Amino acid sequence: MTENSILQELHLFGAGETGLVAEFGQQISPRINAAVHRFSRLLRADLPCGVTEIVPTYCAVTIYFDPLCIKRHELEQTVRNLALTMETPETVREASQIIYIPVCYGGVLGPDMDYAVKYTGLPAEEIIRLHTEKPYLVYTLGFTPGFPYLGGLQPELFVPRQEKPRLRVPTGSVGIGGGQTGFYPSESPGEWWLIGRTPVKAFDPEESNPFLLTAGDFVQFFSVDRDTYFSIRREVAAHSYVCRREEAQLG
Amino acid sequence: MITVLEAGQFTTIQDQGRFGYQAWGMPVSGAMDTYAAAMANRLAGNETEQAVIEMTGRGGAFKFDQKTLVAVCGADMEGMAGSRKIQGWRSFFVQPGDILRFFHAREGYRTYLAVQGGIDVPLVMGSRSTYTRAQLGGFEGRCLLPGDVLYIGKAVPGKEALAAEKSAIPRYEEALSLRVLGAAGVSALGAAADEFFAATYTLGQDSDRVNYSLTGPLLALSGRTDIISTAVGQGAIQITSAGRPYIVASDHGTIRGFSRIGYVIQADLPMLAQAKPGAELSFQKICEEEAVAIWRAERNKLDALK
Numbered sequence: 001m002t003e004n005s006i007l008q009e010l011h012l013f014g015a016g017e018t019g020l021v022a023e024f025g026q027q028i029s030p031r032i033n034a035a036v037h038r039f040s041r042l043l044r045a046d047l048p049c050g051v052t053e054i055v056p057t058y059c060a061v062t063i064y065f066d067p068l069c070i071k072r073h074e075l076e077q078t079v080r081n082l083a084l085t086m087e088t089p090e091t092v093r094e095a096s097q098i099i100y101i102p103v104c105y106g107g108v109l110g111p112d113m114d115y116a117v118k119y120t121g122l123p124a125e126e127i128i129r130l131h132t133e134k135p136y137l138v139y140t141l142g143f144t145p146g147f148p149y150l151g152g153l154q155p156e157l158f159v160p161r162q163e164k165p166r167l168r169v170p171t172g173s174v175g176i177g178g179g180q181t182g183f184y185p186s187e188s189p190g191e192w193w194l195i196g197r198t199p200v201k202a203f204d205p206e207e208s209n210p211f212l213l214t215a216g217d218f219v220q221f222f223s224v225d226r227d228t229y230f231s232i233r234r235e236v237a238a239h240s241y242v243c244r245r246e247e248a249q250l251g
Numbered sequence: 252m253i254t255v256l257e258a259g260q261f262t263t264i265q266d267q268g269r270f271g272y273q274a275w276g277m278p279v280s281g282a283m284d285t286y287a288a289a290m291a292n293r294l295a296g297n298e299t300e301q302a303v304i305e306m307t308g309r310g311g312a313f314k315f316d317q318k319t320l321v322a323v324c325g326a327d328m329e330g331m332a333g334s335r336k337i338q339g340w341r342s343f344f345v346q347p348g349d350i351l352r353f354f355h356a357r358e359g360y361r362t363y364l365a366v367q368g369g370i371d372v373p374l375v376m377g378s379r380s381t382y383t384r385a386q387l388g389g390f391e392g393r394c395l396l397p398g399d400v401l402y403i404g405k406a407v408p409g410k411e412a413l414a415a416e417k418s419a420i421p422r423y424e425e426a427l428s429l430r431v432l433g434a435a436g437v438s439a440l441g442a443a444a445d446e447f448f449a450a451t452y453t454l455g456q457d458s459d460r461v462n463y464s465l466t467g468p469l470l471a472l473s474g475r476t477d478i479i480s481t482a483v484g485q486g487a488i489q490i491t492s493a494g495r496p497y498i499v500a501s502d503h504g505t506i507r508g509f510s511r512i513g514y515v516i517q518a519d520l521p522m523l524a525q526a527k528p529g530a531e532l533s534f535q536k537i538c539e540e541e542a543v544a545i546w547r548a549e550r551n552k553l554d555a556l557k
Contacts, residue, residue: 013435016486016514017542021435028479040274055273055482057506062482064273067543068550141276142480142506145385149480186385205375205387211275 010083012076017067018052022079023060028151032059033139037096037216038086048078056215057140058149096248098135098218101183103174104229105131105196112193116176119159127195128223130154135218135248136181146185146203146211150219153181165191172197174221185212196223199233200243207239218248252316253366255399259311259353261459264370264389264401266302269378273482273505280380280388280501283307283460283524284361286549287325290419291365293556294322294342296410301369302379304395306362308527310353311395313364315345319403320367320410323351326359326423326525341414359423359525368406382502384461419552426531427522430545431488431513433536440490443470444512447488447496448534456528460502463523465532469494480508486515486523488534498523516542518549 009032011023022039025032040056043063047054050069055062065075105128106113116127136150143149153176161177167189169175174183175192184190185202198221202212213219224232235241255262265288268281282288282305289299304313310328315321322342323330330337330353332345345351353362372379372390381389390399433444447470455464476490483489487499489509498515499507515523516537526532 014432014539015434015482015511016432016484016516017539017546018517019482019484019514021481026479052270053273055505057481058479060481062484064484068547072539140480140506141274143276143504145272145275145277145387147276205385210272210376215274 007083007086010080012079014072015062018064020063020065020072020075020079021060022063022083025059028058028139030137030151033137033151033216035086036061039083040216042082042086043079046082048075051075057142096216096218098220098246098248099213100220100222100244100246101198101200102224102228102232103132103183103196103198103221104224104226105174107226109197109226109229110174110195112175113195115193116157116159116195120156122156127157130157131176131181131195132221132223135220138213138215138217138219140215141211141213144184144186144188144203145205146213147188148182148202148213148219150180150182153179157181159193161191162193165189169194170197172199172201174198197229199229199236200241201236212243253370253401253403254314254316255395255397255401256312256314256350257352258395258397258399259306260309261307262311262395263305263381263383263393264302264372264395265305265380266378267300268501269376269380269382269388272376273484276505277376278382278502278505279485280382280460281378282363282380283501284325284363284521286421286521286553287361287525288363288365289553290340290415290556291322291324291363292369293553294324294340294413294415295320295365296342296367296407296413297365297369299553301365301404302372302389303366304364304370304401306353306364308360309355310362312350312352314348314350316347317403318347319345320406320412321345321351322365322413323362324365324415325362326356328353328356328362330354330362340420342412344412356527360527361524366403367410368404371402371404384502413556416552416555419555421522421525423522423525426533427526428533428535429519429523430516430537430542431534432516432539432542433513434511440470440476440510440512441473443472443490443494446470447512448536450533452496452532454526454528454530454532458500458528460500462503463498463500463526465496465498470496476510477508478510480506483507483511486517486520488512488515500524516545518542518545
């Protein structure tokens with residue numbers, strides 16, 4: 001599909017007197033989500049006066065604004081003009097990053113690996129291989145601060161959600177469930193099956209940049225053994241561990 | 252310095268909110284009644300953004316060890332300054348050793364205590380608001396407890412006690428009609444949206460800083476109400492797949508996949524924050540021009556005290 005068709009799908013509507021939604025389609029797809037993040041970056045780079053926040057999600061960008069600073073129709077015009085510039089080649093090639101995240105799979109850190117083996121009929125090694133095979137797109141962040149909604153899980157790893165959610169999933173737990181995968185940046189309730197844990201913090205309010213991931217990035221998990229997990233954990237605690245980042249060469 | 256003697260039901264430090272991080276899943280938090288919090292600050296000689304003490308349902312007791320200009324706005328919790336009754340919506344000086352004591356909310360539900368100089372807790376991601384779910388901000392990320400000691404920020408000398416204009420003091424009623432902007436694309440909800448606007452609800456006992464739950468008729472839905480998750484903010488009225496509406500509050504997660512019927516206008520969110528559990532709520536649609544005009548009038552009330 002061409003950029004043009006994405007612009008034709010652009011749909012603007014209100015969300016209260018302080019909200020404007022720019023919707024780029026109505027399905028969960030990397031193509032639509034890429035338009036969402038490209039548009040958010042452009043808007044963030046040249047923030048119109050009166051805009052207070054920009055929240056990109058799967059198919060839409062919600063723009064919060066102060067109607068006493070900027071009128072809705074003025075903001076809509078700005079948004080349409082900006083969307084037109086999305087077609088120019090220099091803005092098409094934006095930089096998404098791949099962030100490499102170490103995971104210790106199975107054992108006490110991945111207590112539901114046995115369930116995953118039983119449900120999928122695959123050996124643990126194969127589950128780990130499939131789970132670490134490709135980078136996952138961070139469609140959006142939400143639920144808890146820094147929690148990534150990832151896309152791209154291999155169908156072989158589709159398992160149902162747990163019927164009874166755990167009330168306290170430990171920080172760093174990596175899970176699968178309901179055709180999705182991800183990890184928990186802080187302790188929270190959760191209904192995914194936990195197949196591993198990362199020592200890396202995806203959210204730390206004490207850091208100058210509190211979030212490891214930004215929507216539009218990619219996450220690449222890689223498997224580490226238990227000793228490595230604990231040694232990285234020590235480095236994370238000492239603020240000396242830095243996740244490897246690479247520019248995404250995708251598509 | 253302020254020593255917490257009694258904590259009250261749910262007492263936290265809040266300011267006007269933590270902005271700029273919703274794209275990373277961080278809710279705005281901040282005072283549930285931003286108007287009363289801002290007004291308390293203005294009366295106490297502060298900028299509106301300073302951190303204040305938010306008390307919910309039943310207030311606490313606070314001992315001051317220094318002379319300080321303070322103001323109390325929001326719900327009437329029958330506050331006492333020593334043996335004197337506290338007059339709301341005006342500022343007054345407390346003396347070293349004075350104890351401010353608050354009780355059950357009579358009218359309204361949330362009371363704001365502002366001190367000149369503001370409550371001095373660390374800025375976390377640009378705000379002093381407490382977000383208890385992530386144990387972050389405010390005083391150690393939690394509700395205040397007896398024995399906690401709060402420091403007061405630097406005060407500008409020479410400030411005098413002030414009183415809010417009568418017209419700037421809201422009246423809290425037992426039954427509340429909230430003004431709403433309809434959501435785009437509610438046709439998917441069919442007659443359920445009309446049903447909602449015709450119904451009367453009561454504010455649920457389980458309402459908190461995350462959600463206002465609504466008890467009343469379940470809406471008859473023709474299909475599923477889940478949508479692809481998009482951003483939600485304070486005041487959004489959502490319907491669960493069971494047909495139960497609820498309203499998003501300060502500490503609510505930033506994105507959600509439920510359909511929305513509409514959005515309570517900004518100017519009415521403080522009134523909603525002052526509704527007691529059990530209060531009667533109904534909803535009335537207005538147009539956007541009206542909502543913006545009402546919002547402008549609300550801002551002017553605050554600016555009149557600058």
